[in-house]
Amino acid sequence: MGLEIVEPNTCIRGCCSSNSIPLHLPPSSYALLSPIARGAESVVYEGILDGRKVAVKKPILSTSDDIDKFHKELQLLCTLDHPGIAKLVAAHAKPPNYLFFFEFYESGNLAGKLHVEEWSPRIDQVLMITVQLAKALQYLHDHGIVHRDVKPANVLLDKNLCPHLADFGLAEYRRNLTRVSVESWRSSGKPTGGFHKKNMVGTLIYMAPEILRKEVHTEKSDVYSFGISINELLTGVVPYTDLRAEAQAYTVLEMNYTEQQLTAAVVSCKLRPVLAGPESGASTSMLTLIQRCWDENPQNRPSFSDIILEICPILEHRKKSMEENFAPGASSILEVEQFIDGANNLQTFLESVNWSTQGKQLSKKASLAVNSHMNNWLDSLNEPLAYHPVLSLGSFATCGRRETMEDAHFLMPHMCNEKDIHAFGIFDGHRGAAAAEFSVQALPGFLQSLASIRSPIDALFEAFVSTDAAFRNELDSHRKSKGVVQKDWHPGCAAVAALIVRNKLFVANAGDCRTILCRAGDAFPLSKDHVASCLEERERVISAGGQVKWQVDTWRVGPAALQVTRSIGDDDLKPAVTAEPEITETTLSAEDEFLVTFIFLLT
Numbered sequence: 001m002g003l004e005i006v007e008p009n010t011c012i013r014g015c016c017s018s019n020s021i022p023l024h025l026p027p028s029s030y031a032l033l034s035p036i037a038r039g040a041e042s043v044v045y046e047g048i049l050d051g052r053k054v055a056v057k058k059p060i061l062s063t064s065d066d067i068d069k070f071h072k073e074l075q076l077l078c079t080l081d082h083p084g085i086a087k088l089v090a091a092h093a094k095p096p097n098y099l100f101f102f103e104f105y106e107s108g109n110l111a112g113k114l115h116v117e118e119w120s121p122r123i124d125q126v127l128m129i130t131v132q133l134a135k136a137l138q139y140l141h142d143h144g145i146v147h148r149d150v151k152p153a154n155v156l157l158d159k160n161l162c163p164h165l166a167d168f169g170l171a172e173y174r175r176n177l178t179r180v181s182v183e184s185w186r187s188s189g190k191p192t193g194g195f196h197k198k199n200m201v202g203t204l205i206y207m208a209p210e211i212l213r214k215e216v217h218t219e220k221s222d223v224y225s226f227g228i229s230i231n232e233l234l235t236g237v238v239p240y241t242d243l244r245a246e247a248q249a250y251t252v253l254e255m256n257y258t259e260q261q262l263t264a265a266v267v268s269c270k271l272r273p274v275l276a277g278p279e280s281g282a283s284t285s286m287l288t289l290i291q292r293c294w295d296e297n298p299q300n301r302p303s304f305s306d307i308i309l310e311i312c313p314i315l316e317h318r319k320k321s322m323e324e325n326f327a328p329g330a331s332s333i334l335e336v337e338q339f340i341d342g343a344n345n346l347q348t349f350l351e352s353v354n355w356s357t358q359g360k361q362l363s364k365k366a367s368l369a370v371n372s373h374m375n376n377w378l379d380s381l382n383e384p385l386a387y388h389p390v391l392s393l394g395s396f397a398t399c400g401r402r403e404t405m406e407d408a409h410f411l412m413p414h415m416c417n418e419k420d421i422h423a424f425g426i427f428d429g430h431r432g433a434a435a436a437e438f439s440v441q442a443l444p445g446f447l448q449s450l451a452s453i454r455s456p457i458d459a460l461f462e463a464f465v466s467t468d469a470a471f472r473n474e475l476d477s478h479r480k481s482k483g484v485v486q487k488d489w490h491p492g493c494a495a496v497a498a499l500i501v502r503n504k505l506f507v508a509n510a511g512d513c514r515t516i517l518c519r520a521g522d523a524f525p526l527s528k529d530h531v532a533s534c535l536e537e538r539e540r541v542i543s544a545g546g547q548v549k550w551q552v553d554t555w556r557v558g559p560a561a562l563q564v565t566r567s568i569g570d571d572d573l574k575p576a577v578t579a580e581p582e583i584t585e586t587t588l589s590a591e592d593e594f595l596v597t598f599i600f601l602l603t
């Protein structure tokens, strides 16, 4: 770059100096274009410096403390030179203009990439970002600097999606950190809540428990924030917004939990974000590493050198297996991309079980085992004058704002070729789609096999319980024999099934899907939500040996913080979270217009 360094190359106070970064610039050498981001403390503009595109950070300086802070940040930035750290190319440190000029990173910050663009990185991209960031933080720590604001919003991505750690507004030399932290941030002298809001709310979810307890910030507090951020990169979910998988659409602020509630939960109840599952493509060792990063005790957290040592071999192994599988002759970038995608899919395929097929096979076995004649159901209802419903049906499913579909449903009109028997069901998965995928195949089979030997109510009841037992069995045997299923992975699903036998409607429910009957224009609920906020359910769970705690915003069950109290799967919470459904029976009449069974969506 042709920018000249004018000696003495220092800031106005003489406290910042550099051999390579110009610290004052002739006004003609730069121009500020449109703003890219407005924070509480600064505005970042797209700009031109000496003919080249840059990002210009212009701090809002309203008190002398702010000016001190600018000098401190500049001093620090002048000493840093690492490919994983956003590069300061120049600064202007003389009144009236205080400006930082950074290299421009085209792909914006990682938070925007994940949550606005809904980017879902491949596992090799996650690993690459993890290693690069860990190297940048290792470099900082080696220089005695603690970043104190590690989060995806402060990670900038270049056009190759390589990460560069930015925003040194809170960075400090470790030796200066004695008993500062939260108190000193709070006393920044600004009358508005802006500063407080920025540093507490925006960063709160990344803050280590010791910081929330107002203890000293150490390198290990950066490790904690790093762990939370990498998990976010794997899940694509803003921390704590999916305590209940069904409510993922919430953002932290919308969820209305107060600072104190979240702080209390993180500090005292050791609440952490939901760990990424195996479907993210992350290996068990990587997931365990994340958990160690967010360990309660800072001393149990790995250092960045440890993290690099552990992640590098995983990345190497990944690269190697992709190279080995690399098709000779593939030449264009597109082909390479496709190939990498293919390799990823293959990996995911090998690592996961096809739960749908498992469920289907089981369902076949079950229905073959019994000769299905349902005449006994129809015989028992043989009232010639009874209302005879005529059925039309349909279904609609949408993934909503979630990355993957965890819900499933079946429509089984004319079950076992009986024109007056129909069954429908909906399964709302959580902690992965496995339980829903399995149940949607298995449950109808169980129901058919039980039709000839049980009453409709008993058949429904047993179909739920058997599906649950079969799923947990299957999960267990995969855990034991093939090791393909992680031992701490406990998928589950809420389920509701409706069975129509001539003019009788039976609805079996376990969880919080809902069924509503429209009768003469009015809505009649045929199911009751099984959630921990319901006193009756809470008491049932506790008496079955489960733990129910108020966490964040509502009552939740067990360490998994599940809101539903009945489900198929969730084997870590059995028997308290039971699969036994509650069943209602309704006699249909000509007034009944339609039946809606649905998953409660929060959008």
Ligand SMILES: Nc1ncnc2c1ncn2[C@@H]1O[C@H](COP(=O)(O)OP(=O)(O)OP(=O)(O)O)[C@@H](O)[C@H]1O
Pocket (backbone or CB within 6 Å): 036, 037, 038, 039, 040, 041, 042, 043, 044, 055, 057, 086, 102, 103, 104, 105, 106, 108, 109, 153, 154, 156, 166, 167, 168, 169, 198
């Ligand atoms: N070099 C850059 N290239 C591209 N975009 C940038 C660059 N620097 C900053 N930005 C954009 O500006 C945002 C804010 O930058 P930064 O975090 O450094 O400032 P801040 O004042 O701390 O802002 P905030 O209050 O939001 O944390 C970044 O998240 C990013 O979107």
Ligand SMILES: [Mn+2]
Pocket (backbone or CB within 6 Å): 039, 153, 154, 167
């Ligand atoms: Mn920032």
